[in-house]
Each structure stands twice: as C-alpha cells, then as structure tokens.
Amino acid sequence: MNIKSEKLRNGMLMLTLILVTIALMADMVIIPVAENLFSEFGDANVAILNFILTGPALIGAFSGLAFGKLMQYISKKKLLIIAFAIFSIGAILGFAVHNAYFMAAMRVLVGIGMGSLGVISMAIIADIFNDESKRSSMLGIFNGGMAAVGAAIGWISGFVATLGWSMVFRIYLVAIPILIMIFLFVPADETVPVKENKDDVDGSVDEKMPWTKVIALGVAFLIFSSVYCIAFYQISMIVTEKAIGDVTFIGTISALGTVGSFVACFLFGKTYGFFKRSTPIVAYTVMALSFCMLYFSSSSIIAAIACTLLGAMYGMGMSYYFMHCTMIVPESRIPMSIGFTSFCMSIGTFLSVYIATFLQSVMGVTTITEIMPVLITTLAVGAVLSAVFTIKDRKTGLVNSPEHEMSE
Structure with missing residues (x-):
C-alpha cells in the first residue's frame, strides 16, 4: 500500500470527522442569542424555551446510546450519513417557521445528531486505527479539533448575530458540504453480527460485554x-x-x-x-x-x-x-x-x-x-x-x- 496515499486518506478522514463535530458543538451557535430567543418568544411556555436551549443535550445522551447499539447491525458510514442528515435538517430549518414549538421540534433532531455523531465518529477512529498508541493520538486530535470547531463557530455566531439574531441559523448551512465530504472520505465498513446467545445465527461473533x-x-x-x-x-x-x-x-x-x-x-x-x-x-x-x-x-x-x-x-x-x-x-x-x-x-x-x-x-x-x-x-x-x-x-x-x- 502506498504510504503517502494512506496518509492522505487518513488525513481527509480525520478532517471530515473533525468537521462533523459542528453537530456536537451546535449549541455554540445558539448560546450567544439565547436572550434574543427568550425575547422573541416571550409569550411561549418557559419550559419550551428552556428545552430549546438545553433539550438537545438530554436527547443526545440517549441517542448516543441507541446508535452505539445500532452499529452492531448497520454500517458506521451509513449511520454517520443518516445521523448527520438528521442534524442538518434540524439545524438549518431551526428558524424556518416563526414558532417556538416548531423550533423545539427541530432541536430534537439536532439533539439526535449531537449525541450520535460523536459516538459513531470515535467508533470509526477505533476501527481504522487499531494500534493503541495511534488510536490515542487520533482520538486526542479528534477531541482537540472538536474544541477548535466549538470556539470557531462560537466566535462566528457572535459576529453574525450583530446582523440579526436569526441570521445565526445560516451558519449551519456549512453542514451541506460536510455531508458531501462524508460520502467522499469516510470509508465503507461492514458489520459483524454479535452473538448474544447460543441460538444466534452462524457467522456471528460470540463476545460478551464486560x-x-x-x-x-x-x-x-x-x-x-x-x-x-x-x-x-x-x-x-x-x-x-x-x-x-x-x-x-x-x-x-x-x-x-x-x-x-x-x-x-x-x-x-x-x-x-x-x-x-x-x-x-x-x-x-x-x-x-x-x-x-x-x-x-x-x-x-x-x-x-x-x-x-x-x-x-x-x-x-x-x-x-x-x-x-x-x-x-x-x-x-x-x-x-x-x-x-x-x-x-x-x-x-x-x-x-x-x-x-x-x-x-x-x-x-x-x-x-x-x-x-x-x-x-x-x-x-x-x-x-x-x-x-x-x-x-x-x-x-x-x-x-x-x-x-x-x-x-
């Protein structure tokens, strides 16, 4: 295998996965305009407004758990595409309708992506980099890149908000080229069924979860x-x-x-x-x-x-x-x-x-x-x-x- 080609493929893979973390750091776009959000929908139920701000974090906790299980049956690349598409719809259309309940519904989609995409991305890294030393380096770079993405979109959101608070939702349009990058640079993978009991089908892997x-x-x-x-x-x-x-x-x-x-x-x-x-x-x-x-x-x-x-x-x-x-x-x-x-x-x-x-x-x-x-x-x-x-x-x-x- 050509070493330069492998490094290029791995480099583009890591760049793509780091950019995917815009979903994990999605709240950095909303936080600078939280006060404007409450003012805009002052007549809405406070619980709905609070959910718009913090609900995705709670939704994400359970979606990450669910997608961790789904990866035993569906390829990681397919799940990455599905999860990022769900996030993109919820994020880009977050203010498409001037209604707090609609925005809350879109934030549910954001939460699904927020919780699942990090889990899928780290599982892909663990698959590609089997060596403990290399895996630790790549996971560190991934987490560091996520922090950088969060800082960047937070700064951009603060600037864009000066043009009008609802304009910050347009920042999420960057999700479209990132979705294309997932198709191009994330390698396809196969799932290996996990044997849960002795009656499972042949070809599965009998490995207990510690x-x-x-x-x-x-x-x-x-x-x-x-x-x-x-x-x-x-x-x-x-x-x-x-x-x-x-x-x-x-x-x-x-x-x-x-x-x-x-x-x-x-x-x-x-x-x-x-x-x-x-x-x-x-x-x-x-x-x-x-x-x-x-x-x-x-x-x-x-x-x-x-x-x-x-x-x-x-x-x-x-x-x-x-x-x-x-x-x-x-x-x-x-x-x-x-x-x-x-x-x-x-x-x-x-x-x-x-x-x-x-x-x-x-x-x-x-x-x-x-x-x-x-x-x-x-x-x-x-x-x-x-x-x-x-x-x-x-x-x-x-x-x-x-x-x-x-x-x-």
Missing part, C-alpha cells in the same frame, strides 16, 4: 464530568462572587479553558504514551489543585491560570475515558462501549447544575465558591483511589480490574 468494567468506567467519567461542568457552566458566578473581573474577563477565561482543552487533546497521544493507566491520577490531581486556586485566591491572574488548567485536565480526562473504553471490551463491542461512555458524559454534564444546587441546599450556602471544598475532596479521593489501584495492578499484574476501572 459490563462491570464498562459501567465502573462510565460512572467515574460521569462524576469527573459533573465536577468540571459545575465550574464550566457557572464560572461567571465564581468571578462575580470573588469580584475579580467583568463580563469581558469571564469571556476571556472561558476561552482560555477551551484553549487548554484544545492543547491537552492534541497532545494526548504523547501524554498517554508517557502516563498510560496513570493518566487519571494526573487529571484528578491537577484539577483538584486548580479548584484550590479558585477557592483560596482572589487574583484574576490565578483565576485565568486555574481555568486554563481545568480545561486542559478535562480534555486529558475526556480523551482518556473515550480511549480506555475501547481497550477494555472485545472489538465487536467497541461501539456500544463508546455509546455508554458518551451517555455517562452527557448525563454528568446535564446533572452538574443540579448537583451544585443540591450541595448548596444541603450545606446551607448560596455560592459556588462555598461548595468547592466538596468538589476538591471528591477529586482528591478519585486521585488517591486511582493511584492505589494502579499500584495494585502493577504489583499483581492484573489489567483492567473492575476496581481499577472504578477508580479511573
């Missing part, structure tokens, strides 16, 4: 995502509570978090090659220290550094969990494992604001800063448990034990 490991890993990722997203979604409150900056500063440190995540994801291949199974120890520890910086300091510079590190550690942790979930299951079960891991991430993200409110209620406090000791303790416990079971695995030679997965 649910104990997968669920433990997913729960750990859910907790990790929840803790991070408390700061991510409510950084404006933290800045206000500590009186360290204005709206411009909030935007700046939010962008720094995205930059940190972008860099960490792109470098994940190298960091994973160095830390291997100890990667979560680093992510938990540095994230805990970053929260300590936010908690104890009232310096804007320290806050900027902390937010950059938080974004970087989340990028590292996210890349690790999606990488590791492909290594602890048989090859035929990788799509389902990725789907479940994505589901856990989405649920953790969705629950983060509710967890913060619950902690405030239990502790009898009113600020995010005051619940940080609980977040720091949670991360510290995760780091210690991860270290303990990593050492145990090295001593006993056990690989991927359930306890190890729970700690990670």
Whole structure:
C-alpha cells in the first residue's frame, strides 16, 4: 500500500470527522442569542424555551446510546450519513417557521445528531486505527479539533448575530458540504453480527460485554464530568462572587479553558504514551489543585491560570475515558462501549447544575465558591483511589480490574 496515499486518506478522514463535530458543538451557535430567543418568544411556555436551549443535550445522551447499539447491525458510514442528515435538517430549518414549538421540534433532531455523531465518529477512529498508541493520538486530535470547531463557530455566531439574531441559523448551512465530504472520505465498513446467545445465527461473533468494567468506567467519567461542568457552566458566578473581573474577563477565561482543552487533546497521544493507566491520577490531581486556586485566591491572574488548567485536565480526562473504553471490551463491542461512555458524559454534564444546587441546599450556602471544598475532596479521593489501584495492578499484574476501572 502506498504510504503517502494512506496518509492522505487518513488525513481527509480525520478532517471530515473533525468537521462533523459542528453537530456536537451546535449549541455554540445558539448560546450567544439565547436572550434574543427568550425575547422573541416571550409569550411561549418557559419550559419550551428552556428545552430549546438545553433539550438537545438530554436527547443526545440517549441517542448516543441507541446508535452505539445500532452499529452492531448497520454500517458506521451509513449511520454517520443518516445521523448527520438528521442534524442538518434540524439545524438549518431551526428558524424556518416563526414558532417556538416548531423550533423545539427541530432541536430534537439536532439533539439526535449531537449525541450520535460523536459516538459513531470515535467508533470509526477505533476501527481504522487499531494500534493503541495511534488510536490515542487520533482520538486526542479528534477531541482537540472538536474544541477548535466549538470556539470557531462560537466566535462566528457572535459576529453574525450583530446582523440579526436569526441570521445565526445560516451558519449551519456549512453542514451541506460536510455531508458531501462524508460520502467522499469516510470509508465503507461492514458489520459483524454479535452473538448474544447460543441460538444466534452462524457467522456471528460470540463476545460478551464486560459490563462491570464498562459501567465502573462510565460512572467515574460521569462524576469527573459533573465536577468540571459545575465550574464550566457557572464560572461567571465564581468571578462575580470573588469580584475579580467583568463580563469581558469571564469571556476571556472561558476561552482560555477551551484553549487548554484544545492543547491537552492534541497532545494526548504523547501524554498517554508517557502516563498510560496513570493518566487519571494526573487529571484528578491537577484539577483538584486548580479548584484550590479558585477557592483560596482572589487574583484574576490565578483565576485565568486555574481555568486554563481545568480545561486542559478535562480534555486529558475526556480523551482518556473515550480511549480506555475501547481497550477494555472485545472489538465487536467497541461501539456500544463508546455509546455508554458518551451517555455517562452527557448525563454528568446535564446533572452538574443540579448537583451544585443540591450541595448548596444541603450545606446551607448560596455560592459556588462555598461548595468547592466538596468538589476538591471528591477529586482528591478519585486521585488517591486511582493511584492505589494502579499500584495494585502493577504489583499483581492484573489489567483492567473492575476496581481499577472504578477508580479511573
């Protein structure tokens, strides 16, 4: 096989999959005009308006799980085309009719694409790149590219919104050439039926799903995502509570978090090659220290550094969990494992604001800063448990034990 041709094909494949993440970052187009949306449909039910903003994330959690299962029966390329077409229809036609209920219906389609496309894309990467080192590098590049796409469309949306808030929906027209790229650059694949029981048809693969490991890993990722997203979604409150900056500063440190995540994801291949199974120890520890910086300091510079590190550690942790979930299951079960891991991430993200409110209620406090000791303790416990079971695995030679997965 011609090495240059293979590199070109893989390069175009990765570019296409990175561009597909416009669906995963679709909310970056809507967020800058959220206030305009509420004003435009002021007479609509508030629940409908809230669903327009956050509903796709919840829909996406379940669509990712469903498409993870479908990949056992339908080729990944076909599902990628179907899912991206569904997203494109919902996104482009989002404001085709001046009606909040119509927009909510279109956002359901966006949510289906948002949840499924990341799962399918990562399954394709896992299929193409079998080597652990190469796979970790490509998954890191994919996640880093997603962060870059999110930052880009967020900036573009802010500019386009000055021409009229509904104009932002035209940004989604870029989905049309991306759909064409999927047809051209994503290789066709075949499905191998998975044998669920001894009565299944011949030719299927008899491989059991190690649910104990997968669920433990997913729960750990859910907790990790929840803790991070408390700061991510409510950084404006933290800045206000500590009186360290204005709206411009909030935007700046939010962008720094995205930059940190972008860099960490792109470098994940190298960091994973160095830390291997100890990667979560680093992510938990540095994230805990970053929260300590936010908690104890009232310096804007320290806050900027902390937010950059938080974004970087989340990028590292996210890349690790999606990488590791492909290594602890048989090859035929990788799509389902990725789907479940994505589901856990989405649920953790969705629950983060509710967890913060619950902690405030239990502790009898009113600020995010005051619940940080609980977040720091949670991360510290995760780091210690991860270290303990990593050492145990090295001593006993056990690989991927359930306890190890729970700690990670």
